[in-house]
Amino acid sequence: MSDAHAAHAPQSFWSRYVFSQDHKIIGLQYLITAMVMALVAAGLAVLIRIQLAWPGSLGIMMTPETYIAIVTMHGSLMVFFVVSLALVSGFGNFLIPLHVGARDMAYPFLNMLSYWVIVPACLLMLISFFVPGGAAAAGWTSYPPLSALKEAVPGSDWGQTLWLLAMALFIVSFTMGGLNYLTTILNCRAPGMSMMRMPLSTWTFLISAVLGLLTFPALTAAAVMLLFDRHLGTSFFLPSGMVIGGKVLPHEGGTPLLFQHLFWFLGHPEVYVLVLPAMGIAFDVNSAMSRRAPFGYKVTVVSLLVAAVLSMIVWGHHMFTTGMNPYVGEYFSIMTVLITVPFAVIGVNLIASLFKGRIKFTTASLFGLGLISAIGLGGFGGLYLGTAASDLYFHETYFVVGHFHMMIGVVTFFGTFAGLYFWFPKMFGRLMNERLGRVHFWLTIVGTFATFLLMHFQGMGHLVRRTFESAYDFQKPVTGMHYAITFFSVMAVAGQFVFLYNFFRSIWRGEKAARNPWNAAGLEWTTESPAPHGNWRGPVPQVQRWAYEYGRNGHAEDFQLQAEPDRVGATEPAAH
Amino acid sequence: MHAAAMAAGRRAPTVPLGLVGFLGTTIMLFTTFAASYLVRRTSADWRPVDLPLLAWANLALLAGASVTLEWACRSAARETRGKWLAATALFGLAFLGGQTLVLAQLRAAGIFAQTSPHASFFVVLSLVHGVHLVGGLGALVYGALRPAALRGCAVFWHTIGVIWLALLVFISVM
Numbered sequence: 223m224s225d226a227h228a229a230h231a232p233q234s235f236w237s238r239y240v241f242s243q244d245h246k247i248i249g250l251q252y253l254i255t256a257m258v259m260a261l262v263a264a265g266l267a268v269l270i271r272i273q274l275a276w277p278g279s280l281g282i283m284m285t286p287e288t289y290i291a292i293v294t295m296h297g298s299l300m301v302f303f304v305v306s307l308a309l310v311s312g313f314g315n316f317l318i319p320l321h322v323g324a325r326d327m328a329y330p331f332l333n334m335l336s337y338w339v340i341v342p343a344c345l346l347m348l349i350s351f352f353v354p355g356g357a358a359a360a361g362w363t364s365y366p367p368l369s370a371l372k373e374a375v376p377g378s379d380w381g382q383t384l385w386l387l388a389m390a391l392f393i394v395s396f397t398m399g400g401l402n403y404l405t406t407i408l409n410c411r412a413p414g415m416s417m418m419r420m421p422l423s424t425w426t427f428l429i430s431a432v433l434g435l436l437t438f439p440a441l442t443a444a445a446v447m448l449l450f451d452r453h454l455g456t457s458f459f460l461p462s463g464m465v466i467g468g469k470v471l472p473h474e475g476g477t478p479l480l481f482q483h484l485f486w487f488l489g490h491p492e493v494y495v496l497v498l499p500a501m502g503i504a505f506d507v508n509s510a511m512s513r514r515a516p517f518g519y520k521v522t523v524v525s526l527l528v529a530a531v532l533s534m535i536v537w538g539h540h541m542f543t544t545g546m547n548p549y550v551g552e553y554f555s556i557m558t559v560l561i562t563v564p565f566a567v568i569g570v571n572l573i574a575s576l577f578k579g580r581i582k583f584t585t586a587s588l589f590g591l592g593l594i595s596a597i598g599l600g601g602f603g604g605l606y607l608g609t610a611a612s613d614l615y616f617h618e619t620y621f622v623v624g625h626f627h628m629m630i631g632v633v634t635f636f637g638t639f640a641g642l643y644f645w646f647p648k649m650f651g652r653l654m655n656e657r658l659g660r661v662h663f664w665l666t667i668v669g670t671f672a673t674f675l676l677m678h679f680q681g682m683g684h685l686v687r688r689t690f691e692s693a694y695d696f697q698k699p700v701t702g703m704h705y706a707i708t709f710f711s712v713m714a715v716a717g718q719f720v721f722l723y724n725f726f727r728s729i730w731r732g733e734k735a736a737r738n739p740w741n742a743a744g745l746e747w748t749t750e751s752p753a754p755h756g757n758w759r760g761p762v763p764q765v766q767r768w769a770y771e772y773g774r775n776g777h778a779e780d781f782q783l784q785a786e787p788d789r790v791g792a793t794e795p796a797a798h
Numbered sequence: 799m800h801a802a803a804m805a806a807g808r809r810a811p812t813v814p815l816g817l818v819g820f821l822g823t824t825i826m827l828f829t830t831f832a833a834s835y836l837v838r839r840t841s842a843d844w845r846p847v848d849l850p851l852l853a854w855a856n857l858a859l860l861a862g863a864s865v866t867l868e869w870a871c872r873s874a875a876r877e878t879r880g881k882w883l884a885a886t887a888l889f890g891l892a893f894l895g896g897q898t899l900v901l902a903q904l905r906a907a908g909i910f911a912q913t914s915p916h917a918s919f920f921v922v923l924s925l926v927h928g929v930h931l932v933g934g935l936g937a938l939v940y941g942a943l944r945p946a947a948l949r950g951c952a953v954f955w956h957t958i959g960v961i962w963l964a965l966l967v968f969i970s971v972m
Contacts, residue, residue, distance in 0.1 A: 329816055397823055401816040409815055435819055439827035443834065450922055455912035458838065475843030475915060480834055487830075 241338070243330035244755055248337050249316030250649060253642075255337075256308035257722065259344060263299040264715050266292045275708040277691050286690040290359045291377045293688060295347070297362030298385065302392050303344055305496050305634045310434075311340070311399055313499065313641050314427045316649065318403055320746035321424045323412020323763060323785075325756045328405035336398035343391035350384040358385035361688070363485055366459040366478050370451045373466045383452070386445050393438050403431035412745070412785075414765030418523070419784070421744055421769040422516060423641075425523055426502030429530045430495045437491040437534065444484035451476070479544055486537035494533040496630050498526060500637025501568060501597070504590045506769075507640045508572065510742035511587035512579025513780055515770035518571045525564035525571075532561045542613045551610040558608035562601070569597055584740075585659030589640035592667050593633055599671070600628035603678060621681025624674040632670045639666070639721070646725075647739050651752045652732030658724040662717050669714025676703045676710070738783075744769040745784045812949040821957050824930065828961050831923060832968060838915050839972065845914045850903045853966065856896040860959040863889035867938075867952045876945075883942050886955070890935050897924050916969070923965055930958050 327333045350357040359377030360369035372379045407428045447458040459481045462474035538554035603625035606612045683700030738747040763785030771782040870882035911921040941951035
């Protein structure tokens with residue numbers, strides 16, 4: 223370890239585990255915070271499902287106003303405080319320095335700050351359930367006028383203000399994280415670690431960071447203007463002629479659609495901020511588990527970049543039903559369907575990477591493989607929604623709910639779990655229990671796939687989303703599925719308790735792991751498990767090759783570590 | 799800060815990449831406001847508000863801050879550097895005071911944030927830019943303690959200065 227780094231190695235409990243500047247501890251802090259928030263968000267999902275299957279069974283606890291608040295908070299927490307925290311902040315922090323051969327993030331203090339800004343954000347979100355009027359109820363998208371007028375719904379008062387403050391803190395934290403990822407990946411790589419030798423997950427974290435830095439400001443600006451509309455009487459988003467309680471409001475001339483444009487300018491790339499790292503993790507995990515290098519590494523990198531660029535110019539496909547000019551709609555349709563090209567390449571590469579592989583079906587690889595199916599199914603739904611003509615029918619229905627849960631729910635969770643089972647030894651020096659892992663996997667895949675596939679069919683029957691009850695006769699043929707969906711979603715949630723038990727038990731009781739239990743080739747497996755402060759005792763390793771040197775026939779071992787000097791007689795791998 | 803970069807045998811850059819990224823996200827923020835402005839001005843209730851002359855005079859204070867900070871960057875002696883940094887901070891504080899005065903003048907003329915969308919944008923932009931300037935004052939303190947960080951500090955000040963000039967021209971012309 224370099225002397226400079228050893229000098230600030232943490233001494234006390236507080237500096238080691240609480241106000242830590244070590245990227246690995248910060249990554250774990252994010253992961254565990256995400257788990258806590260996931261419990262709340264999943265609990266809200268169960269409440270939604272109970273109400274839909276057995277309307278009225280929750281009594282006064284579930285009024286239409288609380289229902290819409292619960293839907294809002296489930297979405298907001300899951301997107302920003304569970305998936306973003308676990309996948310991007312959690313794994314991003316834990317993996318990037320280990321993957322690029324850095325001792326820590328470029329700005330460790332900023333990194334610590336980013337975590338301690340997210341904690342009050344989480345608390346504000348949780349507290350908002352208990353303020354007058356309850357939590358925000360304008361949807362995770364917070365469209366005005368519902369979000370802009372305090373009188374609109376009970377949650378529009380205090381709840382919405384807290385929601386906006388929490389989101390402001392979230393954006394501050396995410397920006398600090400993004401600056402760290404960008405700088406660490408571009409400036410702090412170990413000698414020999416060229417960009418094209420980096421693991422694909424590191425590429426996806428880099429792309430995520432840049433996307434976040436470029437698109438989150440749109441939401442910041444929208445939130446600032448929304449706060450002005452709410453508290454200072456301006457009319458950025460509020461049109462004239464609105465009447466509440468028999469009184470005409472003084473606002474005039476504002477355009478609620480402007481908010482939608484700003485929101486989705488962030489909202490769409492945010493999906494990619496979350497989904498791309500999940501796919502990157504799948505590439506890493508699957509290649510180690512199938513003893514095959516990812517197929518088409520360079521093409522995958524280019525496809526990830528193309529998908530990221532396209533993701534910034536397609537936001538309008540969330541707004542086809544707003545009465546936009548058909549030519550504008552056509553543009554957004556064409557651009558959206560164009561994303562199929564890089565995504566198909568990535569999907570095919572994920573599958574082709576398995577070809578002729580010797581796949582070991584560990585829990586990590588099960589999740590990594592399940593993720594490929596989820597991308598496929600989610601992607602197919604996306605075709606119908608990306609095309610303006612079919613979206614006009616589907617937009618207000620459960621088809622959309624099923625589709626986006628498949629992508630930013632299932633794909634991201636599967637990526638998170640694949641990563642957790644795979645890198646758990648590097649985090650804690652122990653292995654997670656495989657038998658419990660399998661139980662977790664099967665409950666999760668059956669539960670989630672059944673839940674969200676059935677929602678697609680409900681949407682085809684035009685079951686309208688965001689509604690408290692499905693009261694129309696024409697919806698009758700598909701409302702019966704509510705029982706099955708509730709059953710399967712509870713199954714999926716139950717599976718997560720198996721995971722939580724396994725995770726926390728394995729931290730102390732798990733089987734001790736060696737330095738490289740999966741015989742994986744990445745740089746992180748050259749250090750001990752768990753990795754020490756500064757990541758490597760002694761000098762930072764000299765990187766010799768890319769992170770996927772598998773399937774070396776005729777050698778004692780079928781893989782070669784990224785930093786291991788070439789053995790005698792070894793041949794340079796074919797161009798990758 | 800750059801333990802890893804130095805271990806890898808590289809020199810810590812004078813303008814850190816993190817700052818470049820931060821300026822990128824800042825520019826995106828103000829661009830979003832500008833784009834919103836272009837959308838909002840197409841509404842029927844759009845009435846342009848004449849900005850007080852003081853709003854333009856304040857630009858001179860920002861320019862003064864940039865010049866003195868640039869001199870602070872280039873002075874090798876610690877004492878002269880301190881003097882120029884103090885001058886920069888004074889210019890910055892004077893600018894914030896001047897901006898407050900502009901808002902007060904508008905107020906005295908009966909123009910509030912909710913009077914006209916044009917005024918709303920001016921108030922929002924002044925506040926958001928002011929927050930960045932307060933951040934810049936904090937950065938000055940950091941730069942005074944760590945001279946190596948001064949170059950980055952100056953780049954930040956120049957950028958938010960140019961951003962304000964551009965915004966002022968934009969909302970006067972458009």
